[in-house]
Amino acid sequence: MSGVGSIPALPRAPERRFAAYVFDLDGTIYLGDELLPGAAETVRALRAAGSQTIFVTNRPLQTADEYADKLTRLGIPATTADVVTAIDALTHYLQTRHEGETLLPLAEPVVHRVLRDAGFPITAAPAEADVLVVAFDRTFDYTKLLTAFQAVTAHGATIVATNPDPYCPTPDGGLPDCAAMLAAVEACTGARAEAVVGKPSEHMAAAFLQRLGVPAGDVAVVGDRLATDVRMGQSLGMAGILVLSGATGLDAIAGSPVQPDYVLSGVHELAAAAGGEALNGITTRPESR
Numbered sequence: 404m405s406g407v408g409s410i411p412a413l414p415r416a417p418e419r420r421f422a423a424y425v426f427d428l429d430g431t432i433y434l435g436d437e438l439l440p441g442a443a444e445t446v447r448a449l450r451a452a453g454s455q456t457i458f459v460t461n462r463p464l465q466t467a468d469e470y471a472d473k474l475t476r477l478g479i480p481a482t483t484a485d486v487v488t489a490i491d492a493l494t495h496y497l498q499t500r501h502e503g504e505t506l507l508p509l510a511e512p513v514v515h516r517v518l519r520d521a522g523f524p525i526t527a528a529p530a531e532a533d534v535l536v537v538a539f540d541r542t543f544d545y546t547k548l549l550t551a552f553q554a555v556t557a558h559g560a561t562i563v564a565t566n567p568d569p570y571c572p573t574p575d576g577g578l579p580d581c582a583a584m585l586a587a588v589e590a591c592t593g594a595r596a597e598a599v600v601g602k603p604s605e606h607m608a609a610a611f612l613q614r615l616g617v618p619a620g621d622v623a624v625v626g627d628r629l630a631t632d633v634r635m636g637q638s639l640g641m642a643g644i645l646v647l648s649g650a651t652g653l654d655a656i657a658g659s660p661v662q663p664d665y666v667l668s669g670v671h672e673l674a675a676a677a678g679g680e681a682l683n684g685i686t687t688r689p690e691s692r
């Protein structure tokens with residue numbers, strides 16, 4: 404791995420095919436409601452060549468089945484088992500570390516629903532909370548912050564957060580994300596989260612490696628962010644592949660402490676590794692819509 408300040412490598416695709424590819428969604432597979440060029444063809448080619456494909460996202464606004472539906476609608480057939488979200492990593496973490504404990508979610512209804520379905524007691528009362536779960540919450544307000552403050556300071560609740568993202572990119576410029584809610588809770592309580600379970604944490608990686616069942620060295624994580632996607636891959640011995648189709652430009656690589664193993668202009672360049680020709684300059688075909 405080259406260090407900080409090195410000259411950025413020109414985009415280059417891996418020559419080998421990996422047993423499994425872990426794809427980020429936003430900025431990697433699609434932008435908003437549009438597939439990125441060649442995404443459907445590349446996933447199809449990799450699957451046909453025998454590779455597993457799985458999709459990961461830090462966004463806790465929808466559940467895995469909703470992301471699977473979206474991918475299928477856009478032309479990439481996917482089931483719930485093909486998608487790992489920060490909520491899945493959260494559930495995995497809580498089942499491992501806080502089984503049976505009572506949760507107070509500072510979160511949107513989708514998080515409440517998933518945790519309740521997983522069998523956890525849910526409360527709105529600070530005095531009953533063993534764990535304060537902090538997530539992206541567009542209904543965050545002073546009353547919720549006060550409840551969280553009381554759960555932590557008066558009743559000793561442990562803080563667990565879904566993801567470390569300061570904001571969530573949108574076509575309109577972004578929305579304050581989980582890190583902002585967590586910072587508010589940590590600022591007033593003086594406490595620190597026990598875990599932040601989404602990308603790039605090992606809890607997220609554990610959630611998908613368990614499903615893939617292949618050695619980490621045979622897995623490539625493909626994403627548009629160095630500090631989350633690439634870092635998560637490399638931390639456990641997986642390859643970290645940066646795509647330049649989303650949040651990161653080529654000029655950001657040189658100053659980053661995280662150096663990707665490969666740099667691609669987009670996922671379409673992976674198709675060559677599946678035995679086909681690189682889908683350079685391809686635009687999404689009509690049948691993939």
Ligand SMILES: [Mg+2]
Pocket residue numbers: 427428429430431626627628649
């Ligand atoms: Mg992304």
